[in-house]
Amino acid sequence: xxxxxxxxxxxxxxxxxxxxxxxxxxxxxxxxxxxxxxxxxxxxxxxxxxxxxxxxxxxxxxxxxxxxxxxxxxxxxxxxxxxxxxxxxxxxxxxxxxxxxxxxxxxxxxxxxxxxxxxxxxxxxxxxxxxxxxxxxxxxxxxxxxxxxxxxxxxxxxxxxxxxxxxxxxxxxxxxxxxxxxxxxxxxxxxxxxxxxxxxxxxxxxxxxxxxxxxxxxxxxxxxxxxxxxxxxxxxxxxxxxxxxxxxxxxxxxxxxxxxxxxxxxxxxxxxxxxxxxxxxxxxxxxxxxxxxxxxxxxxx
Amino acid sequence: xxxxxxxxxxxxxxxxxxxxxxxxxxxxxxxxxxxxxxxxxxxxxxxxxxxxxxxxxxxxxxxxxxxxxxxxxxxxxxxxxxxxxxxxxxxxxxxxxxxxxxxxxxxxxxxxxxxxxxxxxxxxxxxxxxxxxxxxxxxxxxxxxxxxxxxxxxxxxxxxxxxxxxxxxxxxxxxxxxxxxxxxxxxxxxxxxxxxxxxxxxxxxxxxxxxxxxxxxxxxxxxxxxxxxxxxxxxxxxxxxxxxxxxxxxxxxxxxxxx
Numbered sequence: 001x002x003x004x005x006x007x008x009x010x011x012x013x014x015x016x017x018x019x020x021x022x023x024x025x026x027x028x029x030x031x032x033x034x035x036x037x038x039x040x041x042x043x044x045x046x047x048x049x050x051x052x053x054x055x056x057x058x059x060x061x062x063x064x065x066x067x068x069x070x071x072x073x074x075x076x077x078x079x080x081x082x083x084x085x086x087x088x089x090x091x092x093x094x095x096x097x098x099x100x101x102x103x104x105x106x107x108x109x110x111x112x113x114x115x116x117x118x119x120x121x122x123x124x125x126x127x128x129x130x131x132x133x134x135x136x137x138x139x140x141x142x143x144x145x146x147x148x149x150x151x152x153x154x155x156x157x158x159x160x161x162x163x164x165x166x167x168x169x170x171x172x173x174x175x176x177x178x179x180x181x182x183x184x185x186x187x188x189x190x191x192x193x194x195x196x197x198x199x200x201x202x203x204x205x206x207x208x209x210x211x212x213x214x215x216x217x218x219x220x221x222x223x224x225x226x227x228x229x230x231x232x233x234x235x236x237x238x239x240x241x242x243x244x245x246x247x248x249x250x251x252x253x254x255x256x257x258x259x260x261x262x263x264x265x266x267x268x269x270x271x272x273x274x275x276x277x278x279x280x281x282x283x284x285x286x287x288x289x290x291x292x293x294x295x296x297x298x299x300x301x
Numbered sequence: 302x303x304x305x306x307x308x309x310x311x312x313x314x315x316x317x318x319x320x321x322x323x324x325x326x327x328x329x330x331x332x333x334x335x336x337x338x339x340x341x342x343x344x345x346x347x348x349x350x351x352x353x354x355x356x357x358x359x360x361x362x363x364x365x366x367x368x369x370x371x372x373x374x375x376x377x378x379x380x381x382x383x384x385x386x387x388x389x390x391x392x393x394x395x396x397x398x399x400x401x402x403x404x405x406x407x408x409x410x411x412x413x414x415x416x417x418x419x420x421x422x423x424x425x426x427x428x429x430x431x432x433x434x435x436x437x438x439x440x441x442x443x444x445x446x447x448x449x450x451x452x453x454x455x456x457x458x459x460x461x462x463x464x465x466x467x468x469x470x471x472x473x474x475x476x477x478x479x480x481x482x483x484x485x486x487x488x489x490x491x492x493x494x495x496x497x498x499x500x501x502x503x504x505x506x507x508x509x510x511x512x513x514x515x516x517x518x519x520x521x522x523x524x525x526x527x528x529x530x531x532x533x534x535x536x537x538x539x540x541x542x543x544x545x546x547x548x549x550x551x552x553x554x555x556x557x558x559x560x
Contacts, residue, residue: 059393078396094319109394113307
């Protein structure tokens with residue numbers, strides 16, 4: 001039997017709010033267990049409590065009641081925190097530090113020291129494509145570069161567990177793919193990942209399970225194929241001169257022509273084979289066909 | 302223990318670099334230099350009193366700059382980390398809040414030490430150019446002024462751990478002036494016949510650090526003897542208040558809900 005890497009056990013968390021400082025519940029009876037080597041996608045709408053659940057998991061916040069454990073130890077304990085890496089949704093950086101100095105600071109805080117630290121920084125920066133920016137001040141990095149720097153600091157000390165809050169935020173499609181590969185490699189090496197997202201497509205690729213959080217409560221958790229009515233659409237990009245003939249056959253949900261004259265079309269799953277047949281008969285030149293997953297919140301509502 | 306040392310060093314170094322690069326340091330030293338220039342002008346204007354003015358103004362500038370630096374560096378030392386949320390990345394690592402605050406304290410002291418050295422050098426050059434002899438008493442007074450800076454830095458950290466910027470400025474300024482005035486309060490308390498006043502003022506005396514106990518400026522000025530026991534007492538006052546306030550800051554910061 002696998003042991004739990006992260007465990008939220010009936011956790012409640014509230015913040016004082018308003019003139020009378022009444023407590024407002026942010027997390028309510030939240031329980032979730034992440035096994036060692038498992039990847040869980042935490043999904044929920046904005047304000048659902050994903051970030052707070054992560055902060056509780058990393059020991060940054062103390063629960064009002066219930067317990068949060070990392071490798072069987074209270075999350076707030078120093079020993080527990082040495083096993084984790086955290087990527088916050090936005091990167092909070094020291095503007096007057098250079099990228100390499102920032103990573104050196106955070107590596108030192110994780111107990112790393114030279115020469116191992118400097119070597120590791122070089123390797124990590126190479127991985128996230130920021131090696132040429134190592135002597136650049138943090139305040140001058142773009143949003144995407146700062147996000148990649150955030151990923152670098154999260155994996156710098158080779159943590160056993162990664163908490164990633166919206167890891168793909170601000171990344172272009174190429175870097176989304178590369179970071180996804182990086183996370184898949186981390187998983188293959190036995191790493192445990194909990195990451196939050198409100199975009200299901202980001203989660204699908206690498207998650208073993210997903211957990212859906214709604215209004216601070218666990219709404220559903222399980223494997224993706226166990227999702228009720230897990231039925232998505234497909235998005236196709238193709239070229240065609242006779243679009244009107246096709247519309248009757250494939251009944252699109254949406255149709256947009258791009259500046260390069262290609263058509264972007266969203267179709268129901270039932271229309272997928274019709275579209276493939278059209279491509280096979282040469283009536284359209286199909287460039288891509290990708291599944292579009294429905295928003296989990298919609299599925300579960 | 303070794304890891305805590307590495308962490309404290311890393312946090313102190315971060316504060317040091319950030320402060321120097323954000324030009325706060327240059328600003329503080331530049332204003333200090335301007336004040337020395339002002340003292341030079343006043344010295345020229347004061348017929349026959351140049352020696353006196355250059356010495357007392359120099360001690361005053363270096364002394365008050367401890368308060369100014371502690372305020373400028375300390376007023377946002379914790380709030381800024383909370384506001385900019387940089388504390389998230391730091392505290393998600395195996396860093397205790399105590400280590401964080403001690404690291405900030407040493408960062409603050411290292412910036413202040415650089416500033417202190419530059420100001421003292423400027424002043425010594427000014428005295429040398431004016432032909433004023435610098436005695437060992439001057440150096441003793443200067444060393445104790447730096448002790449006062451450290452004491453003020455720890456008070457600044459204490460206020461930063463629980464209060465707002467405005468109250469921070471108010472409290473630290475009050476500590477500075479009441480600290481230099483507390484000797485007079487104590488003497489007044491001892492000379493009054495009113496029991497209530499006596500007890501009240503004595504309590505106030507013990508509540509505030511006696512900054513006059515570490516003030517050897519007059520001894521330097523008049524060339525009077527500074528006994529070892531007096532210097533030792535001064536040192537103890539500085540160490541006691543610095544350590545006590547730092548521990549207070551750590552205690553409050555550990556109890557505070559910061560995130």
